[in-house]
Amino acid sequence: MAGEAVKRRVTVDDVAAHAGVSQATVSQVLNGSRPVSEATRARVQASIQELGYRPNQIARALRGQKSRTVAIIVPSFVQEFYPWMALGVSEVLRPEGYQVALYYTDGVRATETQVARVVAERVTDGAIVFGSPLHKADARIFAEFGITVVNGGLSAGDAADYDTVRVAQEEAFSGLVQLLGERYDGLIAHIAGPPGHDTAPVREAGFRAGLAAFGTPEADVVVAAATAYSWEAGRAAAAGLLDSGRRPRLLVCANDLLAIGAMAAARERGLRVPGDLAVTGYDNIVAAGMAVPPLTTVEPFAEEQGRACARLLLERMSGGYDGPPRHLVLSTEVIERESA
Amino acid sequence: MAGEAVKRRVTVDDVAAHAGVSQATVSQVLNGSRPVSEATRARVQASIQELGYRPNQIARALRGQKSRTVAIIVPSFVQEFYPWMALGVSEVLRPEGYQVALYYTDGVRATETQVARVVAERVTDGAIVFGSPLHKADARIFAEFGITVVNGGLSAGDAADYDTVRVAQEEAFSGLVQLLGERYDGLIAHIAGPPGHDTAPVREAGFRAGLAAFGTPEADVVVAAATAYSWEAGRAAAAGLLDSGRRPRLLVCANDLLAIGAMAAARERGLRVPGDLAVTGYDNIVAAGMAVPPLTTVEPFAEEQGRACARLLLERMSGGYDGPPRHLVLSTEVIERESA
DNA sequence: TTGAAAGCGCTACCAA
């Protein structure tokens, strides 16, 4: 094997020569862009088979200014949520012949811009930006290079001039509080996400809206902000709440990691869940179903969100839709398990 | 915004004209491929800035037959393990200017080949195939198109004619059994992965090797095969074991999901972990640290495996290494928590 | 129904 010369790529010319036709004819057979006699077509097909020809997509992209590549830009690979979204995107884009390139930004502003530039350089047809609202400057880069973009996640809102898909997080928390609040007598508290995270205030607002529906005065609302979206932070925040004078009966956490940490804090204090303290999360990660007790949480349908983004993008790229920006809002679903 | 004409891309020609030099000079300033006078360089740089020029990577790829794109091919996006690998790969490749495109195969043979073809068409410089051993036919496709390939995960072994990186899973299980087996008096059992999964027999072999080190006769080895790598399957398999006449004292599970399920089965029977039954896993997923009790498991360093693959690939692609295939074996580490 | 040839944007060679 070693030392074997790398075979030159088989090109259109090779096929044309082999079949005794012109490049143009080979191209036509490939793309069906104009009529070709049955005999010729068969001859070309045979040559393609025999030579093992595969069209060079790079050359196609250069020529046609279309690469059939879509970029997915996420803050992180390793949070369970994003791979599901990426999967949803792939599911709809791949059958249409699109390649999906994945980029992560770490949620860092500078990296976001850098990624936008890299994507632009690659002649990408479209981009789906997840997680953070698309920044104006980055949107400009995409626009400048003719890259269709869709923003998923907690988007810039309904004023954006590109399509967006977001999950109704505020409604989810409000609904959760109203659904479960009736079942428990006593204080309802919230462990909020870390300050600086876009999602934190939205979820907290939902929580407050839910309480307001009960007529709870603002002064009676108890919220502890976590220092991170993590198990440890949830445990710590819950510890503070549980050791305070006003122990909650129901604890609505901004996400599952926080909630599972909160249940650990309860356990350490000999409190039963949900007997003494009911706990809820958000995200429905796999660990939620395996928690002790299994966690009542909210399913955000990440995969479906991915699919929705991809569909909007596809319609734009294919020219099937060319109207004003669309803003899709996806509903969630409460998964009732045993923790509340 | 709507209806605004898409601006034509800024090209080398535009920059050259603007700076009053030739294309060649612009190219040189960009790539440093030959000396340029300081004055000219400054002028060109200024034009690049002013026009907002960004080189078209597609054109570069066509010209140079190098795309600075690497494909990562994984069986699935959504198993925790693979995103970490992908992250490791990105960490080393991105600073070198490589784009990472992610593909998933579902572990389906036909899809694997299809992905290999798609990757080949895109003029990809390198591919990292994770999870399944690289199939001969696919390896041929890559070779034919001059795509450097590295196989990660449970690879085809040390006979492959491409670089491989694998985790010493067998040794991990053998070591785990020997480390913990001494602490517990009584039966040591194994919940094996589902038949048909490449990793299952390897892990089971490790388990048996560990027992053999104690001199346990083959007849006394108890192994239950799970029907899937899942919580439910672990719970079911453990239930069978626990309700049988010979209840184990230590239960070594083929992965964390299985182990957490097994702990649930123990809990349902009023058994304390590790007091009555010690349990171990493999993978060190986030849920393992949050389990009740926290799961003793094996850390496979997925991210590091990704980095290792990327480094090998990079050396080959850059021409830094051109020798015979290298086969890297990465060690694991036991994470001792409370379940054993 | 088919062929010849231009050109997508870039790099690198050959001259000057």
Add this chain to the structure above:
DNA sequence: TTGGTAGCGCTTTCAA
């Protein structure tokens, strides 16, 4: 130190 230009592999006019 710089410019002119061929050509990467493909699609798509324009002619025949």
